[in-house]
Amino acid sequence: MPVARSSKAQSSKQPRASKAPSVTENVPQEKEEGCQAKRSPSSPQGGPKKRSAFGDITNAHKNQTVTGKKEGVKAPTHKATRAPPAPIVAKNNEINLKKSLRKTPPTDVPVEPEKDSVSEEPVQQVLVVEDIDKEQLGDPYANAEYAKEIFDYMREREEKFQLPDYMEKQPDISRDMRAILVDWMVEVQENFELNHETLYLAVKLVDHYLVEVVSMRDKLQLIGSTAVLIASKFEERCPPCVDDFLYICDDAYKREELIAMETSILRTLNFDINIPIPYRFLRRFAKCARASMETLTLARFLCEMTLQEYDYARERPSKLAASSLLLALTMKNLGGWTPTLEYYSGYCAQDLHPLVKRLNFLLTYQPCDKLKAVRTKYSHRVFFEVAKTTPMDMMKLEEKLKS
Incomplete structure (x- = not known):
């Protein structure tokens, strides 16, 4: 029995020793094919197709095993059967193999982190930006499925209804x-x-x-x-x-x-009277900020104050609404411009700062005291008496906007 075991061990070790290089070849190939099968669904032979980057790495592994075989066989016969240039070629092959062994590990390391970093970017954006229409998907009157497209279309129509300085005519x-x-x-x-x-x-x-x-x-x-x-x-x-x-x-x-x-x-007007107005954008942006009714009413008061002023007639309705809401949030100490507001409005906070300062100046110094319809309207309890809110100091407002 001991003799049989040793004979089986000898017979099994010999073919395994001869097949050892092929095992080392198959391991990276299976991993690479698993990665490539998802990226290239079709190939001329019906199998998964490999990219050049992974193909180079695979060829490097193959070159290592193949040249190892040749060197292992030809090493003892260099001096007797080969001409003098043969040892130089063998040394060059050894140097190239060592270089390839040194180069292949760093090529594997940066490829995978780059994929992970690219795949993580949209995940972070999804976590930061809130889907404000998700809660109203079941409401047939809210049109939550098309709300984003509707307001994008209204943003496009703003270009058509830009007002020139017509008072000169x-x-x-x-x-x-x-x-x-x-x-x-x-x-x-x-x-x-x-x-x-x-x-x-x-x-x-x-x-x-x-x-x-x-x-x-x-x-x-x-x-x-x-x-x-x-x-x-x-x-x-x-x-x-x-x-x-x-x-x-x-x-x-x-x-x-x-x-x-x-x-x-x-x-x-060619019967085209579906003109974008700031009030629609204001309600949309207030929903993005999850603002209370009192904060929304304050923003409505700021926005409605601009109706009488000719200088604000040429401002974009969406930008005017966003600036009114940002000033109202700042006056109420409710934070600044969130990524959700930036995504749905299309404006970053820096784009709105000049207009926010102008709105605060308008609130502080009303040009004409005789025109009090808007102030009287928003001084009522129904509108939370927001017209009586103290305007912000210009220096404090600038500090808050910078922070």
Whole structure:
């Protein structure tokens, strides 16, 4: 029995010794093929295809085993059967093998960490940016599945509705007259209990109409009331009738004039009145910040203050809404501009700082004390009396924005 065991051991060791190089070849090949099978689904022979980087590493391992065989066989016969250049070639092969052994480990090390670092980047972004539409996926009225695309489309339409400086073409209308008109339109919106979207859209209709048509001051109120009528039909479920608008104008215009002005505005704007307004973006961004109703109302007050100011009419609605919310968050000490807000708004905090400072200056120094419709409106308890909020000091605001 001991003799049989030794004979089996000898017979099994000999083929294993001869097949040892092939075992060392198969181990890296299986690992590489497992990696490559996911990256190249098809190849001419139907098997997994290898990339050049992994192919070079595989060839290096193969060269090591093959040349090892040749050197092991030919080493004892160098001096007797080979010419003098043969030892030089063998030494060169040994040097190349040593170099390849030294080079292959560092090539394996950087490849895997680079893959891990690349795969971790989107994971970090997903963890930081919150999906604000996830909670309303089951609500058919929220359109949560298309909310992101809808607001991206509104951002694109901002390019089409950029306002030029049209006051230079209006010889009989000034900025102060426009401010008085908007102040009156705020009172109309409050008396009729219209949506805020109706007010913002009506002001946009007035501006875009005055870009194309030169008007006289005696027709300015007619333009404003007609713009509110059109916006009410677009936004409201039950819009006021024509007689209501004639009444609020103190019967200064006739029914025919109001209907004619409605036709003129719609034809001038080519019936394209779906104009992006800051109020829609503001509600969207407040949802991203998970702001309370009081904070949202303060941002609405800041944004509505800009309706009377002609200098803010040419600002992008989305940027104006984002700046109003950032100032409201800063005034309430609720933090700054989060990655979620940056993702959904498209603006980083540095892009909004100049406009935030201008809004705080407007809140501190109101140009005209006679136009108090917005302040009076937001001084009511329904709006949390946000108009009575103390404006921030400009130096403190700048320090907070930098921090």
